[in-house]
Amino acid sequence: MKVSETFSHLNKDEAFVKNATSPIAILDENLNFLSCSKKWESVYKTPLNSILGENFFEAMPNFPKCFQEKLAGAINGESQISNGKSIQLNNGQPVCVKYNIRPRVSNKRITGVIAELTMTESNNMESLLDDAQKVARTGAWEVDLKTNKVLWTKMVNIIHEVEPGYTPSTYEECFEHFKEGEYRNKIYEAANRAVNENIPWDEEVIMITAKGKEIWIRTKGQAEFIDGQCVRIYGICQDINEFKLEELKYREAAEQLKRAVTVSKVATWEFHLNDKLAIWDDTCFELHNIDKNNYNGSLFARWKKSIHPDDVDVIENLFTEYKNEITSKTNTIHYRVLFPNNQVRTLKATLTFISEIDSKTYKAVGVCVDVTKEKIAEKKLKQYANITSEQNNNLTNFAHMVSHDLRAHSTNLSVLTRLLLDEKNEDQKTQILAMLKSATDSLNSTVYNLNEVTQSSDTTNIEEKLSQVNLLKVLQNVKNNISLKFNKKEATSIFDVPPNVEVTVVPAYLDSILLNLFSNSLNYSAPQRKPVITVKSKTYGNKTKIDFIDNGRGIDLNVAGKNIFGMNKTFHRNKDARGVGLYITKNQVEAMGGNISVTSKIDVGTTFTITLNK
Amino acid sequence: MNKIERACVIDDDPICVFGIKKILKKVGFCNEIIVFKNGFEAINGLKDLLKQNKPLPQIIFLDLNMPIMDGWDFLEDFIKIPNANRTYVAIYIISSSLDPRDLEKVKEYSSVTNYLIKPITSEKIDTVIGEYLN
Structure with a gap:
C-alpha cells in the first residue's frame, strides 16, 4: 500500500495529525486504524504500516476492553475527556491515561474517532501526594507577586474552612486569616522579610477559620527571586491544632510540676x-x-x-x-x-x-x-493520744469507782434503816445505830476523797497557784499535824534536808502529798519494829529530788506495781484508802510539773521518790 | 423446804455481812453461816473444813472488792482446791458494782452461778433458794 493512498481517505486537516506533538490516532467507525501521529508510533512502539487497517484492540493489545465504551461513546457523538484516569493495562501494569476522544466528522456524518491518548506511569504519585496532604493536614500555597494571583491546594481551603474555589484576591487578603494582633503582625513581617531580604519563615500561629474557629497552624514560606527581583512566595500551611493544644497542655503540666517540686x-x-x-x-x-x-x-x-x-x-x-x-x-x-x-x-x-x-x-x-515537722507533730500527737487515752481510762475508772463506792454506802444505809425499822430488840437497835453512824462517816470520807481526786486532776491555772516554799519547814509542819499518830506508833523521823532548800509547789498539794506518805508509812508499819521515816533531799540543776523512806511492811510491787498509783483497785472501806490516796498524790505531783516513783521490798520498807521544780 | 446445811459469806464490809446474816436467818435459809473477811481467809477456811472432813458450804456469797485477796483471785484459787464436791458449790457474786466490765468478766468463770447486785434483799434470797432447789 502506498503512502499517498494511505492518506487519501483522510481529511485535509487530518494530514497534519502526522506531525502532532502528542500521540493521536484516527480510527474508522469499526475502530480500525486509519492513521496515527509519529508521536503515537514512538510512544506505543507501533509503526503505522503495521497497524494500518487493524482493529484498535488488536493493534493495541494492552488496552483493556473498558476502552471500548469510550471509543463507542465517541462514535455515538459523545466526546470522552479525562485529565487522568487510572486503569490497568492487560499486561497488569497500572497506568494513568489522559484522553481526549472525539467523533471524527466528515460530511456531517460520524465516520470514526480521533483519539488522543497520553499514558503516564499511573497517577499514583499525584494521588499519593493528595492523600499525604490530607493525612498531614498540610496544604501548599503560592502568591505570584507580579499578578498577585494566589494559588491554594484543596487542603489549604479545608484548613481555612472556606469554599473549595476560594483564594484570596489580593496580597493583603492573604494575611486576614491570621488572628489579629501578635500572630497576624508576625506573619506579615515574616512575609515582608522573605520578599525583601529572601529570608524564609517557619512559624506556629493562631488563625481564625471562616467559621470563626481559632486553630493553631504551622506556616512556612519562602521567596523566589529572578534577576534580583522577588517574583513569588510559596510555602505550606499545616493544621497542627490538636498537636499544639496537647503540647501546650503538657507544657503547662510540666511547668506546674516544676513549680510544685521547687516549692515543696x-x-x-x-x-x-x-x-x-x-x-x-x-x-x-x-x-x-x-x-x-x-x-x-x-x-x-x-x-x-x-x-x-x-x-x-x-x-x-x-x-x-x-x-x-x-x-x-x-x-x-x-x-x-x-x-x-x-x-x-x-x-x-x-x-x-x-x-x-x-x-x-x-x-x-x-x-x-x-518530714521533720511531720515527725515531731506525729510524736506530739501520739503523746497527746496517750495522755487522752490514759485520762479517758482514768475517767471511766473514776466514774465506776464513784458509782461503786457511793452505791456501797447507800446500799448499807438502806439495809440498816430497814433493819432498824424491823428490829424490836433494844440492844440490837443500838448496835444497828452504831453501824449507821459508821456508814455515814464512811460516806463522808468517800465524798471527801472523791472531791480531792477531782481537784488534783484539775491543772487549769496551776501556774497562778505555784509558789516557793521551804521544804524543811513544810515537813516539820506536816509532822506536827499528825504528831498524835506519830506518838501512838512510837515513830521517829529523820529529815536530811538542808534548811535552805526551796521548792516551787502548790502549798496545799505538798501538804496533802506529805500527809498521805506519812499516814501510809504509819498505817502500814511493820508490826515487829517501830516506824522510822527518813526524808532526804538533793538538788540537781533546777530540780529537787526528795526520797521518802520508811521501814514498814513494804508492798509487793510484782502484784501491785502497775496499779499502785492508779485507781483500778479501790479499798473504799479502808479508812486510809491507799489506792485513792496514791492516785491523788501522783496527780498532785504531776500537776506541779514533777514526778513520783516507788521502790519497795516486802518486810524491809518502801521508798517514794518525788522530783519537784526548784 | 430442803434446808441448806451451810452457807458462806465472803465480804470485808461488816455492815453488809450483818445485813445478809439477818436476812438469811429471817427466811431460815440454812443451819450455819460462816463468814470470811477476804478471799485469802476464805481459801484457808475452806481448806480447814476439808481437813476436818467437813463438807464445803453448798452456797457461797462472794464480794468482789476486798483487800488482800479480792473476789476474782478467790475464784482463781477456789478451783484449785482438790475436792470433787467443789463442783456442787453454788457461788453467787454479791457486789455493788454496776460496771459492765465486771458483769462481762463474771461470764469467764464457769464456777459462778449468778451475779447479785447489792443490796441483798429477801426477794433476791428467795430467787437463790428457787434456783438451788432446781
Whole structure:
C-alpha cells in the first residue's frame, strides 16, 4: 500500500495529525486504524504500516476492553475527556491515561474517532501526594507577586474552612486569616522579610477559620527571586491544632510540676548499686546539708557520713534485701540526717529499684522530702493520744469507782434503816445505830476523797497557784499535824534536808502529798519494829529530788506495781484508802510539773521518790 | 423446804455481812453461816473444813472488792482446791458494782452461778433458794 493512498481517505486537516506533538490516532467507525501521529508510533512502539487497517484492540493489545465504551461513546457523538484516569493495562501494569476522544466528522456524518491518548506511569504519585496532604493536614500555597494571583491546594481551603474555589484576591487578603494582633503582625513581617531580604519563615500561629474557629497552624514560606527581583512566595500551611493544644497542655503540666517540686522541696536522686555512683539534684544536696561544690571523697561516702549512724544499716540492709530479692521494688524509708548544733532532721525517701538482669546492673531512683515537722507533730500527737487515752481510762475508772463506792454506802444505809425499822430488840437497835453512824462517816470520807481526786486532776491555772516554799519547814509542819499518830506508833523521823532548800509547789498539794506518805508509812508499819521515816533531799540543776523512806511492811510491787498509783483497785472501806490516796498524790505531783516513783521490798520498807521544780 | 446445811459469806464490809446474816436467818435459809473477811481467809477456811472432813458450804456469797485477796483471785484459787464436791458449790457474786466490765468478766468463770447486785434483799434470797432447789 502506498503512502499517498494511505492518506487519501483522510481529511485535509487530518494530514497534519502526522506531525502532532502528542500521540493521536484516527480510527474508522469499526475502530480500525486509519492513521496515527509519529508521536503515537514512538510512544506505543507501533509503526503505522503495521497497524494500518487493524482493529484498535488488536493493534493495541494492552488496552483493556473498558476502552471500548469510550471509543463507542465517541462514535455515538459523545466526546470522552479525562485529565487522568487510572486503569490497568492487560499486561497488569497500572497506568494513568489522559484522553481526549472525539467523533471524527466528515460530511456531517460520524465516520470514526480521533483519539488522543497520553499514558503516564499511573497517577499514583499525584494521588499519593493528595492523600499525604490530607493525612498531614498540610496544604501548599503560592502568591505570584507580579499578578498577585494566589494559588491554594484543596487542603489549604479545608484548613481555612472556606469554599473549595476560594483564594484570596489580593496580597493583603492573604494575611486576614491570621488572628489579629501578635500572630497576624508576625506573619506579615515574616512575609515582608522573605520578599525583601529572601529570608524564609517557619512559624506556629493562631488563625481564625471562616467559621470563626481559632486553630493553631504551622506556616512556612519562602521567596523566589529572578534577576534580583522577588517574583513569588510559596510555602505550606499545616493544621497542627490538636498537636499544639496537647503540647501546650503538657507544657503547662510540666511547668506546674516544676513549680510544685521547687516549692515543696522534693529532691530527686539516682544511685547505682554496682559502682555506688550517686546522682543528685540541688535540693537533695540541700536536704542533706552537703555543699554541692565542696565535699571530700565520693558522694555516696559523704552521704553515709551525713546520716544518723543508727540509720545507715537500715538503708544498706534494704539494698542487700533487694539484691537478694527479699524486698519489693518500691519502698519508703525514713532516715535521720545530722545537722550542725546537734540538730536532727528526718527525711522520707521513696525509691524504686530498677534492675537490668542481663547486665546485672542495679540502680535505685527516688525522691526524698524533709518530714521533720511531720515527725515531731506525729510524736506530739501520739503523746497527746496517750495522755487522752490514759485520762479517758482514768475517767471511766473514776466514774465506776464513784458509782461503786457511793452505791456501797447507800446500799448499807438502806439495809440498816430497814433493819432498824424491823428490829424490836433494844440492844440490837443500838448496835444497828452504831453501824449507821459508821456508814455515814464512811460516806463522808468517800465524798471527801472523791472531791480531792477531782481537784488534783484539775491543772487549769496551776501556774497562778505555784509558789516557793521551804521544804524543811513544810515537813516539820506536816509532822506536827499528825504528831498524835506519830506518838501512838512510837515513830521517829529523820529529815536530811538542808534548811535552805526551796521548792516551787502548790502549798496545799505538798501538804496533802506529805500527809498521805506519812499516814501510809504509819498505817502500814511493820508490826515487829517501830516506824522510822527518813526524808532526804538533793538538788540537781533546777530540780529537787526528795526520797521518802520508811521501814514498814513494804508492798509487793510484782502484784501491785502497775496499779499502785492508779485507781483500778479501790479499798473504799479502808479508812486510809491507799489506792485513792496514791492516785491523788501522783496527780498532785504531776500537776506541779514533777514526778513520783516507788521502790519497795516486802518486810524491809518502801521508798517514794518525788522530783519537784526548784 | 430442803434446808441448806451451810452457807458462806465472803465480804470485808461488816455492815453488809450483818445485813445478809439477818436476812438469811429471817427466811431460815440454812443451819450455819460462816463468814470470811477476804478471799485469802476464805481459801484457808475452806481448806480447814476439808481437813476436818467437813463438807464445803453448798452456797457461797462472794464480794468482789476486798483487800488482800479480792473476789476474782478467790475464784482463781477456789478451783484449785482438790475436792470433787467443789463442783456442787453454788457461788453467787454479791457486789455493788454496776460496771459492765465486771458483769462481762463474771461470764469467764464457769464456777459462778449468778451475779447479785447489792443490796441483798429477801426477794433476791428467795430467787437463790428457787434456783438451788432446781
